[in-house]
Amino acid sequence: MDMEKIVCNCMSVTCGRIKEAVDSGAVTLEEVQEATGAGTVCGACLEEVEALIAHFKAERDTP
Numbered sequence: 001m002d003m004e005k006i007v008c009n010c011m012s013v014t015c016g017r018i019k020e021a022v023d024s025g026a027v028t029l030e031e032v033q034e035a036t037g038a039g040t041v042c043g044a045c046l047e048e049v050e051a052l053i054a055h056f057k058a059e060r061d062t063p
């Protein structure tokens with residue numbers, strides 16, 4: 001996965017930034033939105049942001 005890839009164009013939020021937010025304890029979409037601003041403008045990226053949250057959460061919770 002390319003961590004430099006911009007997931008949310010409106011807020012210039014990268015994949016890596018979403019991972020950081022999840023690794024620092026964000027679990028819900030709302031928490032990640034609060035931490036990164038991703039998905040708070042036009043909403044076009046929401047599906048991808050949610051998929052990434054699920055992915056990084058699974059990664060984080062797997063020992």
Ligand code: FES
Binds near residue numbers: 010039043
């Ligand atoms: S692309 Fe993420 S809010 Fe617009």
